Amino acid sequence: MLADQQLLRIPGPSPIPPSVTRAMSKPMIGHRANETKQLLQSIKPRLKPIFGTMQDVLLIAGSGTAGLEAAVVNTVMPGDEVLVIVTGAFGERFSKICLEYNITVHELEVEWGEAVKPEALKQALHEHPNVSVVFSTYCETSTGVLNPIDQLAKAVHEYSNALIVVDGVSCVAGVETKMDEWGIDVLVTGSQKAFMLPGGLTLIAASDRAWKVIEANQQPSFYFDLKKYRSSSEEDSTPFTPATSLLFGLEQVLNLFDEEGLEQVYARHQLMMNMTRSAFRAHDIPLLTNDQSASPTVTAVRPADFAAEDLRKVIKNEFGLSIAGGQQHLKGEIFRIGHMGYCSPSEVLQTIGIIELGMVKIGKGIDLGKGVKAAQEIYLQQGDLS
Amino acid sequence: MLADQQLLRIPGPSPIPPSVTRAMSKPMIGHRANETKQLLQSIKPRLKPIFGTMQDVLLIAGSGTAGLEAAVVNTVMPGDEVLVIVTGAFGERFSKICLEYNITVHELEVEWGEAVKPEALKQALHEHPNVSVVFSTYCETSTGVLNPIDQLAKAVHEYSNALIVVDGVSCVAGVETKMDEWGIDVLVTGSQKAFMLPGGLTLIAASDRAWKVIEANQQPSFYFDLKKYRSSSEEDSTPFTPATSLLFGLEQVLNLFDEEGLEQVYARHQLMMNMTRSAFRAHDIPLLTNDQSASPTVTAVRPADFAAEDLRKVIKNEFGLSIAGGQQHLKGEIFRIGHMGYCSPSEVLQTIGIIELGMVKIGKGIDLGKGVKAAQEIYLQQGDLS
Numbered sequence: 001m002l003a004d005q006q007l008l009r010i011p012g013p014s015p016i017p018p019s020v021t022r023a024m025s026k027p028m029i030g031h032r033a034n035e036t037k038q039l040l041q042s043i044k045p046r047l048k049p050i051f052g053t054m055q056d057v058l059l060i061a062g063s064g065t066a067g068l069e070a071a072v073v074n075t076v077m078p079g080d081e082v083l084v085i086v087t088g089a090f091g092e093r094f095s096k097i098c099l100e101y102n103i104t105v106h107e108l109e110v111e112w113g114e115a116v117k118p119e120a121l122k123q124a125l126h127e128h129p130n131v132s133v134v135f136s137t138y139c140e141t142s143t144g145v146l147n148p149i150d151q152l153a154k155a156v157h158e159y160s161n162a163l164i165v166v167d168g169v170s171c172v173a174g175v176e177t178k179m180d181e182w183g184i185d186v187l188v189t190g191s192q193k194a195f196m197l198p199g200g201l202t203l204i205a206a207s208d209r210a211w212k213v214i215e216a217n218q219q220p221s222f223y224f225d226l227k228k229y230r231s232s233s234e235e236d237s238t239p240f241t242p243a244t245s246l247l248f249g250l251e252q253v254l255n256l257f258d259e260e261g262l263e264q265v266y267a268r269h270q271l272m273m274n275m276t277r278s279a280f281r282a283h284d285i286p287l288l289t290n291d292q293s294a295s296p297t298v299t300a301v302r303p304a305d306f307a308a309e310d311l312r313k314v315i316k317n318e319f320g321l322s323i324a325g326g327q328q329h330l331k332g333e334i335f336r337i338g339h340m341g342y343c344s345p346s347e348v349l350q351t352i353g354i355i356e357l358g359m360v361k362i363g364k365g366i367d368l369g370k371g372v373k374a375a376q377e378i379y380l381q382q383g384d385l386s
Numbered sequence: 387m388l389a390d391q392q393l394l395r396i397p398g399p400s401p402i403p404p405s406v407t408r409a410m411s412k413p414m415i416g417h418r419a420n421e422t423k424q425l426l427q428s429i430k431p432r433l434k435p436i437f438g439t440m441q442d443v444l445l446i447a448g449s450g451t452a453g454l455e456a457a458v459v460n461t462v463m464p465g466d467e468v469l470v471i472v473t474g475a476f477g478e479r480f481s482k483i484c485l486e487y488n489i490t491v492h493e494l495e496v497e498w499g500e501a502v503k504p505e506a507l508k509q510a511l512h513e514h515p516n517v518s519v520v521f522s523t524y525c526e527t528s529t530g531v532l533n534p535i536d537q538l539a540k541a542v543h544e545y546s547n548a549l550i551v552v553d554g555v556s557c558v559a560g561v562e563t564k565m566d567e568w569g570i571d572v573l574v575t576g577s578q579k580a581f582m583l584p585g586g587l588t589l590i591a592a593s594d595r596a597w598k599v600i601e602a603n604q605q606p607s608f609y610f611d612l613k614k615y616r617s618s619s620e621e622d623s624t625p626f627t628p629a630t631s632l633l634f635g636l637e638q639v640l641n642l643f644d645e646e647g648l649e650q651v652y653a654r655h656q657l658m659m660n661m662t663r664s665a666f667r668a669h670d671i672p673l674l675t676n677d678q679s680a681s682p683t684v685t686a687v688r689p690a691d692f693a694a695e696d697l698r699k700v701i702k703n704e705f706g707l708s709i710a711g712g713q714q715h716l717k718g719e720i721f722r723i724g725h726m727g728y729c730s731p732s733e734v735l736q737t738i739g740i741i742e743l744g745m746v747k748i749g750k751g752i753d754l755g756k757g758v759k760a761a762q763e764i765y766l767q768q769g770d771l772s
Contacts, residue, residue, distance in 0.1 A: 006413055006421075013414045013630060021411045024631065027392055028399045028584060030708050035392075061586045062448040062609065063626035069609045078606075101606045192627055198414060200447045200586045200629025220464075220487045223448065223455045223610075240449035241578055243586030244399060245410065245631065322416050 002320070009351050010324040011141050011170055011298035012193035014341035016249070020196060023252035024245045031241050039247050040236040046254040047203065049262060051187055052178035057205045058229040059250075061243040064169040064190030067202030069097050070224035071165045071186045074206075074214045075133050078102040083124055083131040083162070085116050085152070088142035089327045090167055094135040101219070106131065112330060113143045113300065115293035118151040125159040132213075134164045139171035139295040142327045143288055144336060146171065146295035153183040163210050169193060172203075173257070174269040174297045174340045185210040191246055194269070194297060196253050196341040201246040204229075269296035272339035272348050275378045279352040279371030283359075288334055297340035300326075306364040308335040315358040321351065345379050388706070395737050396710040397527050397556055397684035398579035400727035402635070406582060409638035410631045417627050425633050426622045432640040433589065435648060437573055438564035443591045444615040445636075447629040450555040450576030453588030455483050456610040457551045457572045460592075460600045461519050464488040469510055469517040469548070471502050471538070474528035475713045476553060480521040487605070492517065498716060499529050499686070501679035504537040511545040518599075519549045525557035525681040528713045529674055530722060532557065532681035539569040549596050555579060558589075559643070560655040560683045560726045571596040577632055580655070580683060582639050582727040587632040590615075655682035658725035658734050661764045665738040665757030669745075674720055683726035686712075692750040694721040701744040707737065731765050 008015050016024075029035040040059075047057035060066055072094070076082055081104040084095045098105045108124040110116045116136070125131070134156050138149050149166055156164040163185035168177060172187065174194030179187050184207065191201035206214060206226065214226055228239040257265055273296040280287055280301050288300035303311070308325060309332055315321040326334040337355075339348055352371045359366050394401050402410075415421040426445075433443035446452055458480070462468055467490040470481045484491045494510040496502045502522070511517070520542050524535050535552055542550040549571035554563060558573070560580030565573050570593070577587035592600060592612065600612055614625040643651055659682040666673055666687050674686035689697070694711060695718055701707040712720040723741075725734055738757045745752050 006415065008414055008416060010416050013417055013627065016414050016631075025407045025411055028394055028402050028578075029392065030394060030396050030710075031399055031578075031585065033708060060448075062446075062452065063628070065626040066448065066452075066609045072608075097608045100608045100611075190627070192414075192417075192630075198629060198631035199417065199627040200632060222458075222483045222486045223452045225486075240451040241399065241576070241585040242449070243584060243629065243632075244578075245402075245584035246586060246629075322419060324416075 005320045007319065007321040007350070009338050009347070010322050011336055011338035011340065013199055014193055014196060014338060014343065016198065017196055017256060017342045019256065020249045020252045024249040026248045028244060031238070031244065036242070036244070037236045039251060042251050043247065043254060044233070044236070046258070050173050050177065050257070051205050053180045053205050055205045055207065056230065056233045057203050058226060058233055059238065059242065059247070060202045060204065060224070060229065061200060061240070062202050063199055064188070064202050065093065066224070067188035067190065067204050068093060068167055070204060070226060071188050072097045072101060073219045073221045073224050074217055074226045075163055075165060075186060075210065076101070076103050077217065077219050080104065080133070081106065081128060081131045082133045082135060083108060083128055085121065085134065085136040085147070086110065087114065087116055087137060087145055087147060088112050088140035090137045090141055090169070094167065113145065113288040115145045115147050116152065118148065118155045121152055121155045122159050125156070129160070131160065131162050134162050136164065136166055138166050138168040139175065139297055141170040141298060142330070144295050144298040144300035145289050145293045146175065149184065150178070150182040157183050163213060170340070171295055171297045174265070175295070176266045179205060180207070191250070194340045195250070197246055197249045200243050201250065268344065269340060271345060271379070271382055272296065272343060273299060274382060275345060275348045275375035276337055276339055276352070278374040278378045282370045282374035283366050298336055298338050300334045300336045302334045306359065306362055308332060310362045311335060311355065311358050314361045315354050318361070319354045321354050345383060349375055391706045393705065393707040393736070395724050395733070396708050397722055397724035397726065399585055400579055400582060400724060400729065402584065403582055403642060403728045405642065406635045406638045410635040412634045414630060417624070417630065422628070422630070423622045425637060428637050429633065429640060430619070430622070432644070436559050436563070436643070437591050439566045439591050441591045441593065442616065442619045443589050444612060444619055445624065445628065445633070446588045446590065446610070446615065447586060447626070448588050449585060450574070450588050451479065452610070453574035453576065453590050454479060454553055456590055456612060457574050458483045458487060459605045459607045459610050460603055460612045461549055461551060461572060461596065462487070462489050463603065463605050466490065466519070467492065467514060467517045468519045468521060469494060469514055471507065471520065471522040471533070472496065473500065473502055473523060473531050473533060474498050474526035476523045476527055476555070480553065499531065499674040501531050501533050502538065504534065504541045507538055507541045508545050511542065515546070517546065517548050519551055521551045522553070524552050524554040525561065525683055527556040527684060528716070530681050530684040530686035531675050531679045532561065535570065536564070536568040543569050549599060557681055557683045560651070561681070562652045565591060566593070577636070580726045581636070583632055583635045586629050587636065654730065655726060657731060657765070657768055658682065658729060659685060660768060661731060661734045661761035662723055662725055662738070664760040664764045668756045668760035669752050684722055684724050686720045686722045688720045692745065692748055694718060696748045697721060697741065697744050700747045701740050704747070705740045707740045731769060735761055
């Protein structure tokens with residue numbers, strides 16, 4: 001195996017572009033110095049179109065889960081009733097955080113691999129008329145499902161007075177997101193997925209409606225108190241020492257988005273999804289999700305006649321290619337390919353080519369190249385990203 | 387001014403060593419991959435001597451304040467009584483966090499610039515016999531005071547059953563720390579000071595006595611739940627996506643500590659303190675703290691006959707040298723020089739030389755070179771760090 005080559009195609013953390021690595025290598029600056037202010041001034045306005053909001057996008061040093069917890073502790077109080085849409089492992093995380101805070105949790109469970117239907121949400125809101133917040137994942141990383149957040153937000157506002165809080169960790173910046181237009185009240189994402197950065201930064205924005213709730217909220221919280229982050233953001237600052245190297249990197253990520261154009265970034269993710277799906281279809285290998293529910297950032301494959309873990313092992317050992325396995329009851333049942341962030345159609349062709357070789361190696365008889373060809377054909381049909 | 391030159395001599399964030407920057411530039415790896423496990427295995431044992439503990443040192447993605455809040459929410463419950471030793475702005479932060487959680491806070495206030503005396507602590511413990519936790523800063527960044535934590539911990543255990551929780555953010559890894567021997571129950575530090583890393587990682591360890599309290603504690607907390615970090619650490623993992631680039635950097639920081647030797651790292655900080663203090667003494671410019679209370683990582687100077695802010699401005703503009711001003715009521719009254727982490731006696735000479743020039747520029751008549759000479763003499767007397 002080529003020394004030092006690692007191909008990271010898990011659904012996050014995702015690879016870091018070289019220019020972002022270089023940006024993160026800038027000498028350290030004072031966190032209260034003018035350089036930090038300028039850095040935040042450069043970053044702030046360019047996050048808004050990615051979230052699709054006019055609100056400030058706030059930056060917290062921490063994992064994505066820190067952002068999810070911030071969303072919870074700023075919007076609900078012990079004893080409140082909430083509805084959590086669970087389409088996989090990350091939906092469950094919202095429930096766990098809420099239960100930790102003695103929130104009454106109603107779960108709307110959907111079979112893993114399927115998206116939630118707006119009708120099911122309407123029904124759940126009807127059954128639980130007192131919920132103050134609805135929590136949903138946008139892309140469910142554990143299944144590769146993209147929930148129809150626009151329709152879910154619409155249903156929430158049509159059938160209740162609840163807020164809708166959305167975990168966009170594994171898709172925001174890879175999938176078009178219109179927080180304001182769709183009526184998302186709180187949107188959270190992380191740095192290590194479509195944002196092409198290492199982990200350690202979580203990004204969060206709230207609607208005017210959500211800010212009213214946040215301002216009135218009495219749940220104790222210091223580090224996660226969003227009001228502190230908002231006041232600091234208004235002065236182009238942070239309430240606590242920021243993860244400065246990640247901010248250096250984030251500025252360069254935004255330069256790369258500007259250069260490519262956000263529309264093209266989203267089109268590229270869509271194309272990578274279509275190429276990946278077509279490759280497995282060509283081999284008659286089942287996908288976990290249907291086309292309507294599929295996320296442009298991650299594809300889950302559920303092989304019927306070979307072991308997902310055997311495939312993962314052989315491609316990791318022979319080619320340094322990392323893809324993810326399944327979580328919880330899907331462990332061993334599926335494998336998941338991340339195609340987000342610093343990833344292009346070229347990488348998809350490479351990934352498919354390696355997976356085909358891996359399948360042969362583990363004894364799954366396939367026509368070599370058939371998946372690659374299918375992906376290439378999709379590229380020729382849809383792939384004008386210039 | 388030399389283009390691109392910035393000399394960062396604030397009391398954190400501190401400069402990053404080039405080899406650490408290079409380490410942080412490694413390609414991203416999966417957070418559940420074997421590479422991450424190996425990285426944590428390499429890091430874990432080498433953090434223990436820095437904390438002076440046999441306990442696992444846990445790593446949380448977040449600012450130092452995240453670590454302080456984790457210390458609070460894992461050890462106290464609403465209604466508990468605690469004693470907070472306030473020797474400056476960061477002592478106050480503990481109070482603010484506790485008050486947010488409806489903890490009854492008694493403050494032992496000490497004039498800014500002075501260390502707390504163990505006798506004063508004994509008296510306070512006598513007055514408040516029901517406190518369950520005593521919070522103290524080790525180095526108070528806002529004044530450059532190093533509190534006598536060994537004696538404070540001793541007093542706490544002699545006169546009460548309380549835990550002692552210590553904020554070591556601005557000195558651990560620059561000052562010898564014997565958590566187990568001294569009886570510190572919870573010790574917190576951050577990445578951006580003597581650890582020579584960017585901000586975004588907080589490190590925390592707890593004694594057996596503290597773990598009993600933590601295990602019984604019912605305060606809701608998800609991201610800051612130390613039990614989650616402990617179980618993950620036992621498996622060389624993290625409960626949430628780590629700040630991987632900071633872990634890459636931390637491993638190299640530990641290599642650098644190994645190369646220099648921890649004893650020598652501490653001696654270097656001591657020497658830098660002595661050099662810095664002697665320079666201002668030579669010019670009859672008052673220091674904020676006395677010798678017994680001075681921290682090896684940061685020196686606060688309280689000029690009697692020139693404006694601290696004028697000096698800061700001119701040395702920043704002409705030489706790119708950043709030093710810190712005062713906080714709260716010491717704003718404009720003092721300036722603070724960081725000499726920690728990636729900083730050597732050579733940098734101290736440079737810093738003093740520039741500050742002397744700056745004083746002349748703002749009209750403070752001094753004998754140029756006199757402070758540098760005093761620092762050089764200290765180096766010749768004490769400076770054999772080889």
